Amino acid sequence: MDPHLLTTFVTVARHGSFSAAAAELGYTQSAVSQQIAALEADLGLPLLLRRPVEPTEAGRRLLEHAGPLLLRLRAARADVLRAAARPGHRLRLAVTPLAVNPVVAARLARARAGNPRLEVSLHTCGRDQAVAMVAEGRADLGLADGLAAPSDPLRLLDAGPMTAVGVSEEELVVALPAGHPLAGRAALALADLVDARWLQTPLCPLARLRDLVGDGFPVGLDYQGDNVHTVLNLVAAGHGLTLLPASALSGAAAAGLPLAAPRLVHRVELLHGALPPGPAADLAAVLSG
């Protein structure tokens, strides 16, 4: 169960080919073959079917473990090195699309005003990627957002010991077309909307909604993108409903109605590993309020 062999295994499984994996990893075909053979001998089980190359049942289980395992290994190394590295003025933040809300943006401005030498760059990415970037040291801080019950933490990918502190919790609103039959109400209960058509977007994943509330929420349209204006235009055109933080709807093409029950909020959390005193720690302190 050498991580080296595990890396090779996941690469082979991803490509469905020994030779392609060998090319990516800088090995010969033969070496990859030997590594897979060694892993299979170690476990006493075949992990891959050949021709076509695809994982066996045991292989699929191992794949489920291998990804997180290798991530944590990289995270451990990065965390140790980061704790020892001398802090700089250039800070990279990994942010999810809706994490930079007015509260966060204002705090960021305050931090920059307090330290003019600070150079900040924001990199938008998905939630798991943000966690991975912080864990692996490719970002100094992370800001991740998501749906949660009030004062409940987000369920983030576990990449080992990492700090996650709540930064803001904001009201969620149901975005729906201006002419929608329910658009006149003062507030909406999610229970009344389980049978409506919903947008499936990374900004409001229906799987998470079902997880929190229960079954239902049929998919009206799947939008693989994180542009709020696009989402609102899709909502306005009747493709489906979605949930957004209230601040994301200012001057929008769609109506936004507060969510009555069950009570859910849009939560933003700040992520970071070990932070030696320095600009990164200062920024983290300002952002977490």
Added chain:
Amino acid sequence: MDPHLLTTFVTVARHGSFSAAAAELGYTQSAVSQQIAALEADLGLPLLLRRPVEPTEAGRRLLEHAGPLLLRLRAARADVLRAAARPGHRLRLAVTPLAVNPVVAARLARARAGNPRLEVSLHTCGRDQAVAMVAEGRADLGLADGLAAPSDPLRLLDAGPMTAVGVSEEELVVALPAGHPLAGRAALALADLVDARWLQTPLCPLARLRDLVGDGFPVGLDYQGDNVHTVLNLVAAGHGLTLLPASALSGAAAAGLPLAAPRLVHRVELLHGALPPGPAADLAAVLSG
């Protein structure tokens, strides 16, 4: 960052001695010295101070990562092997002290009645140990209990992909001496008790309580044991209060008052890894109701 070297590192750190670690691991002193040197060279940092042998700051960070990492590695291996192993009739359950409540015990009886060949053994241990035992395949199923908000999952140690399903949620009561000034009330709010003295026990860890409710809950007495009768006698004698599932107080020396707010429950979860069809899967199905 070879797991091999990581294992050696944690062993050395635990013993505070290269030679003792070498003896435990079956290496020579020299080999251990070389392994630590290799790890330090790989990271470019000293991890241990010598004479006396104790971790540096970087070493402490690595230690935090190494334990869970090695656990997940063993868990991955165990999970793959378990999925392939032929199921037997002897099932080992890792259970935390309060996990076997009347509901669980009744379901276990039902399962045994339904399959007379079933041989079950229960092994009591702490929560993290229970997770580790299931993850590493030293137990077929696990039953873990803890405090949680209603229908919230327990926060268990993450040892990789593992199934955790709720089995029972039960009312919590505040155990207090029969003559206590509050003992006459119908129910109690936790907020009224943050300044009372509390028992610190594995059955009701105050850290978890503070995590869920807020600061306070000063320690009256620390009891390192899991015997409910002992706890109730300590409560009756006025050493401090504690929370227990209602069913644990039948015929007790202390009074038990229902908890009004904030609403917390005693939750039991069933843990298992990959379960091929067989007695283990059948038992899991019965236990999860």
Added chain:
DNA sequence: GATGCTTACGTATGACGTAATGATT
């Protein structure tokens, strides 16, 4: 017959043990 995985074999790297060296109490 071409493509792609496996096997055989030679080489080189490195991991451990023995034994000598050095440091600390």
Added chain:
DNA sequence: AATCATTACGTCATACGTAAGCATC
């Protein structure tokens, strides 16, 4: 002086590359 970690060196295992073999499309 005794204890314990480090360094030096010899040996053995193993991991990779080259090249030949073999199965599948």
